[in-house]
Amino acid sequence: MSSVLVILETRNGELRPACLETVGAARLVADAKGCNVIALATESANIDAAVVGGAGADQLMVTSADSHSADAAAATIARITGETDADVVLLAATVRGRDITPRVAALLDTGFAADCTAVDTSSMVFTRPICGGKAFNNVRVNGPVAVASLRSNFFAPANREHAAEVSEVPSETAKAQVSEIAAQSGGRPDVAEASIVVAGGRGMGSEENWGLLEAVADAIPGSGLGASRAVVDSGWRPHSEQVGQTGKTVSPELYIAAGISGAIQHLAGMRSSKVIVAINKDADAPIFKHATYGIVGDAVEVLPELASELTK
Amino acid sequence: MVARVECRAPINTIHLVMEIFSFVKRVPSTTANVEIKDQQLDTSGCEFEINPYDLFAIEEGLRQKEVAGAGNVTSVSFDDDTSQKELRTALAMGADAALLIKNDAAATADAATTAKVLAGAIGERNFDLLLFGKQAVDRGQHGVGPGVATRLGVPCITEVISLSIADGQVTAQRDVEGATETVTASLPCAITCQKGLNEPRLPTLKGIMAAKKKPLESIDVEMPALALTVESTQPPAARPAGRIVNNAAELVDALRNEAKVL
Numbered sequence: 001m002s003s004v005l006v007i008l009e010t011r012n013g014e015l016r017p018a019c020l021e022t023v024g025a026a027r028l029v030a031d032a033k034g035c036n037v038i039a040l041a042t043e044s045a046n047i048d049a050a051v052v053g054g055a056g057a058d059q060l061m062v063t064s065a066d067s068h069s070a071d072a073a074a075a076t077i078a079r080i081t082g083e084t085d086a087d088v089v090l091l092a093a094t095v096r097g098r099d100i101t102p103r104v105a106a107l108l109d110t111g112f113a114a115d116c117t118a119v120d121t122s123s124m125v126f127t128r129p130i131c132g133g134k135a136f137n138n139v140r141v142n143g144p145v146a147v148a149s150l151r152s153n154f155f156a157p158a159n160r161e162h163a164a165e166v167s168e169v170p171s172e173t174a175k176a177q178v179s180e181i182a183a184q185s186g187g188r189p190d191v192a193e194a195s196i197v198v199a200g201g202r203g204m205g206s207e208e209n210w211g212l213l214e215a216v217a218d219a220i221p222g223s224g225l226g227a228s229r230a231v232v233d234s235g236w237r238p239h240s241e242q243v244g245q246t247g248k249t250v251s252p253e254l255y256i257a258a259g260i261s262g263a264i265q266h267l268a269g270m271r272s273s274k275v276i277v278a279i280n281k282d283a284d285a286p287i288f289k290h291a292t293y294g295i296v297g298d299a300v301e302v303l304p305e306l307a308s309e310l311t312k
Numbered sequence: 313m314v315a316r317v318e319c320r321a322p323i324n325t326i327h328l329v330m331e332i333f334s335f336v337k338r339v340p341s342t343t344a345n346v347e348i349k350d351q352q353l354d355t356s357g358c359e360f361e362i363n364p365y366d367l368f369a370i371e372e373g374l375r376q377k378e379v380a381g382a383g384n385v386t387s388v389s390f391d392d393d394t395s396q397k398e399l400r401t402a403l404a405m406g407a408d409a410a411l412l413i414k415n416d417a418a419a420t421a422d423a424a425t426t427a428k429v430l431a432g433a434i435g436e437r438n439f440d441l442l443l444f445g446k447q448a449v450d451r452g453q454h455g456v457g458p459g460v461a462t463r464l465g466v467p468c469i470t471e472v473i474s475l476s477i478a479d480g481q482v483t484a485q486r487d488v489e490g491a492t493e494t495v496t497a498s499l500p501c502a503i504t505c506q507k508g509l510n511e512p513r514l515p516t517l518k519g520i521m522a523a524k525k526k527p528l529e530s531i532d533v534e535m536p537a538l539a540l541t542v543e544s545t546q547p548p549a550a551r552p553a554g555r556i557v558n559n560a561a562e563l564v565d566a567l568r569n570e571a572k573v574l
Contacts, residue, residue: 068493070458070470071462095470099454099470099471100458102455102456105424105455106427107462110539111538111539112540114423114453115454130545131449132449134345134346134548136545136547137542137544138546139541139542140543142537142538142539142541175467176496176497178493178495179496181491181493183490183491184492189490190490193490220574239487239506239507240487254571264343271551272548288554288556292554293554293557293571295557295560295563296556302560305559305560306560308560309563310574
């Protein structure tokens with residue numbers, strides 16, 4: 001009997017919560033096919049079988065590997081795919097998931113659908129953005145196994161009481177070795193993972209004004225900082241914060257765009273956000289066409305008022 | 313290190329020549345607004361350019377050749393003849409040679425299929441370093457670099473922002489969400505390049521003139537069965553119309569009580 005294999009993402013021994021959404025998607029696919037969901041962690045980590053089971057997995061396979069190597073992970077996944085007779089393999093479309101997904105497909109000599117935002121469980125047609133979100137393709141994976149990575153914030157973990165049945169499996173050896181994983185300072189979630197993003201553009205006026213944006217982010221727990229390409233190219237903010245076609249694509253619950261005009265490359269990276277707030281002094285700025293709420297005004301003046309209102 | 317060893321007179325001078333391949337794809341410009349016609353992407357009105365991330369791959373090849381002291385940078389594209397223009401640009405930037413892996417239906421190939429074709433063509437040659445953009449900005453699959461490396465059985469480090477190579481050992485840094493990883497591997501190795509790795513140089517007039525005389529090899533390849541079928545293409549879902557609010561107080565009220573996102 002076939003199964004759906006879903007890959008758990010871990011780092012420094014801890015589960016990355018974003019991958020539980022992928023477990024939830026695997027549950028929907030498995031229910032449509034009438035088969036089991038097997039969750040696999042490719043490196044040693046502290047994983048609660050009730051959390052993974054609650055998100056939708058029937059079984060939890062763990063390894064005792066202490067390597068974070070992507071090639072070893074891909075080799076383990078490819079072997080387990082064969083051993084469990086999986087015909088669907090799902091990963092989270094994180095930096096790590098995007099790294100491993102094509103390797104698994106190559107090892108299995110099959111295709112993959114990257115960064116999917118939807119899956120039709122009856123036809124197994126995946127929807128995925130192209131040109132940074134300017135259009136969407138509906139695709140079918142050809143080959144023995146459908147491998148796919150799923151974007152965060154488009155799927156949800158199942159909400160059930162179930163402890164996944166745990167077993168240990170051997171891991172494969174690594175070619176490239178991860179020698180260090182150093183946490184970046186700041187303490188805010190990465191812009192690609194945050195459920196609320198506060199982003200700034202040229203209209204912020206200067207690098208020094210970023211304190212105004214940070215004050216708003218401080219007033220909203222769990223928010224991350226984003227930036228337009230112009231701001232990153234000017235050296236005001238690091239590239240890791242860039243949102244857009246040559247940066248990160250985000251789809252948070254709330255995206256606050258301060259002093260961002262809405263160039264097409266930027267819109268491509270954030271237009272699937274649930275709620276978009278635009279603050280811009282130019283009433284004709286393209287960002288307003290996509291905004292849920294807009295304030296026509298200088299971001300430098302509006303942001304302190306916003307920070308103050310948020311803390312009321 | 314699988315480097316070609318050239319023996320020159322005097323015989324005791326052994327020279328390590330680093331063989332570098334930088335892969336480029338021609339893509340619609342990021343400033344272009346794409347059209348959809350009959351549920352298919354229509355790029356006939358688009359300007360095209362070298363995939364921005366591939367410029368980092370070309371630049372890194374030139375830099376690593378300089379560091380190694382001797383080497384060849386070959387710029388490679390899988391496309392029809394149209395991409396000769398982009399390959400000439402890579403040559404003008406400083407690449408030594410160009411290789412067009414040619415099939416008239418190349419544009420239909422997904423990343424897994426492209427990786428299969430490229431691995432087949434490159435696997436027959438000597439190589440030390442394969443450099444790719446971390447993704448193409450058109451189909452955005454992040455898949456060709458790791459796919460080629462996996463098929464060739466060599467290590468691959470993706471989304472690299474810092475790269476140093478010494479004595480056949482590769483040390484790279486990459487940003488993951490909220491952390492920076494340091495990854496090590498041995499040559500031969502594949503790298504996918506992220507913004508921040510370098511500042512790509514612009515072709516000089518001298519470079520453009522020199523490029524005209526550099527070799528551009530073209531080989532015809534068969535197209536394997538596609539690993540991904542695109543059934544249809546659609547525009548992004550339309551967003552409901554928004555509204556202008558007067559001030560921060562009204563905005564916070566709307567976010568809390570209407571949209572309920574705070």
